[in-house]
Amino acid sequence: MNFEGKLSVQEILQTQHFADAKVIAGEAGIHRLIRWVHVLEVTSIQNLLHGNELILSTGVGWKEDHNSFYSLVQQSINANAAGLCIELGTYISKIPQKIIDLANSYDFPIIVFFKKVKFIDITQEIHSLLIKKHYQILEDLEEYSSNLNQLLLSSNPHKKILEFLHDYLKVTVFYISNQGEIQVIPKKTPIEQEKIFQALQREEVTSSLHSAHQSVQALDHTFADLFIVSERDEITEFDSLILDRSAIALAQSLLRELYIEEQRKTEEGEWVRTWLAGKNSEEQIHKYLLEIDPNLRPNGCTVLLCKAENLNKVTSEFNYFKLYTRSIFERKG
Incomplete structure (x- = not known):
């Protein structure tokens, strides 16, 4: 390390x-x-x-x-x-x-x-004290990672991980998604938030503002940016390691959410196939569509057909393939 x-x-x-x-x-x-x-x-x-x-x-x-x-x-x-x-x-x-x-x-x-x-x-x-400090850091990192794993098994792990990062390092946490959604812990006034956000964009480091950044990545794609900001102390190497582990945990949480979402879409796709095969009544069709979106007013669709080999793979692998493909399409709008 x-x-x-x-x-x-x-x-x-x-x-x-x-x-x-x-x-x-x-x-x-x-x-x-x-x-x-x-x-x-x-x-x-x-x-x-x-x-x-x-x-x-x-x-x-x-x-x-x-x-x-x-x-x-x-x-x-x-x-x-x-x-x-x-x-x-x-x-x-x-x-x-x-x-x-x-x-x-x-x-x-x-x-x-x-x-x-x-x-x-x-x-x-x-030197003995430095070595002890080194091993203490290793133990602290291991304990922090263990706590992250516990949070990943809880409900709403995303928010809990951000709050845990803030509580552990006593710094301001900025989470900025690719869609432009910004989460700040602890909450700041709009003026304070904009001031720090502008400094982060300009990558400014001043005597009163220190920051570190880590991307939240999964499937070779960056989904968000994670920042820690200290308005008092410098960001240490230990802080950066904690930030790195938090970003990995957030990526795992995001990947799990995407995978669950992909499974849901698979189930929807199966329903569409039964629809196209004429196995659903008109009443079943309208009921299902209204459950998805009560305001849905269908006026057409676009269908993309792909020919693939060796589809007799494990379902989970195929889901990851679709998840990866969907991430490419979503980047293109």
Whole structure:
């Protein structure tokens, strides 16, 4: 799976090895996520980071060279590192004010240790926490999928899946069908709904609006688009995986509805064949048509005849074939 468990800087500050550490800059950024821990003692790091690393350093690479230190912090910020932890005392005695100001301007956490620490113990503890977080994500996904399966067995699963997605992630859910029908959970005012809808169409991502999208597909055809929108937090990889599983469940629900509908149409087709064979009375014909549509005023019809081979297949397979064929015709109106 292409996802990783992540910890926030705030979470690692609660661990035993950070009990005596202090955040001296960028405290507003302690919500930043940590993907890995990296020990760095060099000043040129632009090609050494992938993003979200928590950097550990003693300062031996720059010591009292404040310009190199400033450059290191700027490179860390540019590389989207999670934060910088520095051991004071051996090679560096204090953090210059201009570096504190730089970190504060980008909400980049700088954490200091006032006594010697074992980086190997810190990395081991954080990596263990990351692995536990990874397995917790797997368990949460499995539980979520199990709940979706239960919803698929209930009545009106479509609406329940959308509500469950909203309740689970605490985000706004947009479901837009190919026919233009829009479902929003929770309900928004028309103005709020239109504002978000326009942003989704323009694929806008702002500091106050984050979104993710997944198509609801079945039979090689997209039937709807599913969006989650957060007006507070960024959409995480875990959120996207939850969205993906929800879209699959909605596709399964839709496919079941289409299959049931196709069975109904098959029964109707059988009735038409008995009609054409002259086996139904005029009274039976009028009664049946009125049950289908009380306002029906038939004035003609169009018949499409197809020659097919090997029709002695399982009925369910033939129903899926008709379902697929009908989806093609409906796309063409």
